[in-house]
Amino acid sequence: MKFGFVPILVCTCILLCFSAFAEETRAINLFKEVRCLVCQGQTIHESNAEIAEDLKTLIREKIVEGKTDKEIKGFLAEKYGDWILMTPPVKELTYVLWFAPIIFMAIGLIVIFRRKKEKA
Amino acid sequence: MSLAISYIANSLLILCLVTSIIQSRFLFKIQNYNFLSISQISAIQFLSILVSFFILLFLFITSDFNxxxxxxHSHSEKPLIYKLSGVWGxxxxxxxxxxxxxxxxxxxxSLSKSSSQKFKEITVAVQSLMIFGxxxxxxxxxxxxxxxxxxxxxxLGLNPILQDPLLAIHPPILYIGYVGFSLIFSLSITGLLTSxxxxxxxxxxxxxxxxAWSFLTAGIALGSYWAYYELGWGGYWFWDPVENASLMPxxxxxxxxxxxxxxxxxNTMQSWTMVLAILTFSLSLAGTFLVRSGVLNSVHTFASDPGRGLFILIFLFIILSSSFLLFALKSEKINKPSLHNISSRNTGIMVNNWLLISILVVVFLGTMYPLATxxxxxxxxxxxxQYYAISITPIIILFLFFMILSPQLSWEESKLLKILNEMRYILISCLTITFLTTLYFDLFNFTEILIIFLSLILIISSLSSGLNFKSTKVIVKSNFGQSIAHAGFGIFMLAVVSNAVYSQEKIYDAKVGSKLQLDEYxxxxxxxxxxxxxxxNSIRAYLSLSKNGKDLGEFSPEIRFYSDPPTITSETSIIHRFFSDVYVVMNVPQNQESISLRLHIKPFMNILWLGVIMIILGGIITAILNRKKNEENAIN
Structure with missing residues (x-):
């Protein structure tokens, strides 16, 4: 069993690779959620402006620190405003944005089925 | 010379203005002018604008900078086709x-023979009033x-990002769609006026x-295809305000x-049809307003001039208020009592109508909310x-469900169990296919699986309803257009979902001579x-693509530096394969040593465009088939 450490080493390497890979995927997914501050309508993922690169570095650091996606987004929103997030957070200001369509849809469907039932 | 041309063109426009006033006489019950027929006056209206349009084309071709x-908007060194497209750029x-x-x-x-003289007169009058405005x-x-x-x-040239053959034809096609709805609007006003x-x-x-709808669809699709290969952001739809402005109508x-x-x-749903006709045209107008006024930042914004925006806004206000006032006065008269059962095709279509409007609300809120806050x-x-994906997905699932169900229902009454029984083979086969694909591709997201399943049923049931298989012959039924368009929508949804799930991308800082890898490529x-x-001036990179040792072609992405006006554009390079597009975009080089390249694998893009083409074809087929039928009816 002289080389018994080899499989363990290989497994550890693979695991490390995977976790690095997972972190990179997480990072990219977060990059797609953060708006580039200087370019029109692009995310930092799509941009290679200086500020975008700085933000990418910042997010990578936060991931290594063990922060969750939510914490990182919260941090960014606090520092730069909600504007920086590609998807607006659900809060008082955005209730109408998030819930109006579904309420609108529900009311219409109820009316359609109610009316028809009376006539039938 | 230039002065003379300017006078001629302006006189032609004034001629159109005058003839439009004459044409709108029917609205005011002035009938005693019968020197020329309506179609002759319409011809004058048309010709005066056509000639002035040709004059403008001529000015761009000859580069008359006076x-x-x-x-x-033009430049003497520009290729001819972009001088021409510069006319509407x-x-x-x-x-x-x-x-x-x-x-x-x-x-x-005014030339068509499908309607009565009185109806035609009033429609042309309403339309002419708009032309006047x-x-x-x-x-x-x-x-x-x-x-x-x-x-x-x-x-001073034209924005180089707009120098593209597709963009040269995108606006005319889109406009035919937008403006086509103006005629529907005029028809509706006439319908309301005459009850x-x-x-x-x-x-x-x-x-x-x-x-009109087919052209609008084609116009949006062209714009989307342009964004896909030209902008190189790795997508075909960005929920950009201007794209949304065309999606709403x-x-x-x-x-x-x-x-x-x-x-x-x-002979039911009169009011709702009128509301939709007015809404669609208003949204088309608002689309023009949004795009042209510069309220929304976008590549489409040509110039910001508040005066123009205000005019269209006032115009929109007049059209909306007067048409809804008319609607309020007349809606009682046009509505016939509708008698139909809950499980009839009417209900299905009404539900999906409402779901479409709900999606419209999502798009509207998404576009306007940032402005409002x-x-x-x-x-x-x-x-x-992400907002659109989250908000629209549940609506789309319901929408697909009713899109499958409605054509199976009869206009009177249907038993749901009986339909389920008739569809059992389709259901079972689709369930099997979905199950196998799920296993094969390791799908585990329920929403995605559900959409794939529903899309599959939609494709098969739509195709089988439009064609009649009789031993040796295949008979095309009268609902062929519908079946093609619905199947196309199913194919489109299938491609959209698969594309969203299986797209891959990677960014490399690469040096010449290095080999880059993405997936198996x-x-x-x-x-x-x-x-x-x-x-x-351009920087061009050359890459060759291979998979499992097999050579698949060459890439040559490019960065262009235009001097007049100074602009940098990035030209993507795409290799279309049957099941996926592979493409490479170059970022603007920041240093001498390495070049930043973005590699994308976009699966099912061909299939996505196929779906869109089928949707457009379905619309055109229905328009043509219906026209033929109308002519036959007129003869009989």
Missing amino acids: FDLVYF NHEGSMLLWILILVLFNFLF FVLFLLLLSNPFNINNENFNDG EVDKKWATVAKPWVFA WLSGTALIHCVVVLQRR DLLYNQSLTVGP IFDFKNIEQEEKDNF
């Missing part, structure tokens, strides 16, 4: 194109024939509404074409693609070259 418009020219299509539709309708706008606020007194040697919104009305309106237009069918077949609360928000970075072209 005209402001040519000076600002700006505010004034695009307004003239808009009016040209408006008078063209008016002229074509737009020509007045053109003459006063955005005259394309303004002359400057300086002698400029050369023009004749019935089967006959629907029969007259149907080919026009389907034609499409959504209500889609609801409208279904209502017109119901109205024609069942900014104005009211001074808080900026970004509404990105190997990108061999061979060379990089600098070139000087006529109106730009």
Whole structure:
């Protein structure tokens, strides 16, 4: 069993690779959620402006620190405003944005089925 | 010379203005002018605008920089095709194109024989009133024939990002769609005025509404395809405000074409059809307003001029308020009591109508909310693609369900169990296919699986309903257009979901000679070259693509540096394979050592476009089939 450490080493390497890979995927997914501050309508993922690169570095650091996606987004929103997030957070200001369509849809469907039932 | 041309063009516009007033006489019950027939006057309207449009084309071709418009938007060294497309690549020219299509539709309708004389007179009158408004706008606020007194040697060029063959034809096609709905609007106003919104009305309106809708769909698709290969952001739809502005009339237009069918077949849903017709045209107008006024930041914004925005806003207000007032007065008269059962096709179409409008609400809120919070609360928000995905997905699932169900229901009453029984083979086969794909591709997201399943059923059931298989012959049924379009939508949804799940991308800082890998594809970075072209300098990278040792082709992505006006564009390079597109975009180089390359694998893109083409074809087929039927009816 002289080389018994080899499989363990290989497994550890693979695991490390995977976790690095997972972190990179997480990072990219977060990059797609953060708006580039200087370019029109692009995310930092799509941009290679200086500020975008700085933000990418910042997010990578936060991931290594063990922060969750939510914490990182919260941090960014606090520092730069909600504007920086590609998807607006659900809060008082955005209730109408998030819930109006579904309420609108529900009311219409109820009316359609109610009316028809009376006539039938 | 230039002065003379300017006078001629302006006189032609005034001629159109005058004839439009004459045409609108029927609205005011002035009948004693019978020197020329309506179609003859419509021909004058059409010809006057057509000639002035040709004059503008001529000015762009000959690069007459005495005209402001040519000076600002053209350049003597530009290729001919972009000199031509430069005509509508700006505010004034695009307004003239808009009016040209408006008078063209008016002229074509005045020639058509499907409606009664009185009905035609009033429709043409309403349409002419609109033409009057737009020509007045053109003459006063955005005259394309303004002359400057300086002698400029050369023009200021056109935005190089707009120098593209697809973009040259995208606006005209889109405009035919937008403006086509103006005719439907005029027809609706006429219907309301004469209290004749019935089967006959629907029969007259149907080919026009389907034609307009098909063009609108094609226009949006062209824009989307352009964004896909030109912008190189790795997508085909960005929920950009301008894209949304064209999607909104499409959504209500889609609801409208279904209502017109119901109205024609069942003589119900009169009010709702009128509301949709007015809404669709208003949204088309608002789309023009949003795009042209510069309220929304986008590549589409030509010029910011509050005066023009205000005019269209006032115009929109007049149209909306007067047409809804008319609707309020007449809706009682046009509505017939509708008698139909809950499990009838009517219900299905109404539900999906409402779902389309719900999607419209999502798009509307997503587009307008950031503006609203900014104005009211001074808080900026970004509404990105994720918002639309989250909000639209549940609606789309319901929508697909009713899209499968409705065509199976009869107009009177249907038993749901019986339909389930009839569809059992389709259901079982689709369930099996979905299950196998799920296993094969390791899918585990329930929403995605559900959409794939529903799309599959939709494709198969739609195709089988449009064709009749009889031992040796395949008979094309009258609902062939519908079946193609519905199957196309299923294919489209299938591609959208698979594309979203299986897209891959990676960014490399690469040096010449290195091999890059994404999935099973190997990108061999061979060379990089600098070139000087006529109106730009370029850096071009050369890569070859291979998979499992097999050579698949060459990439040559490019960065262009235009000098006039100074702009940098990135040209993507795409290899289309049957099941996926592979493409490479180069980022602007920041240093000498390495080049930043973005590699994308976009699966099912071909299939996505196939779906879109089928949707457009379905619309065109329905328009043509219906036209033929109308002519036959007229003969009988």
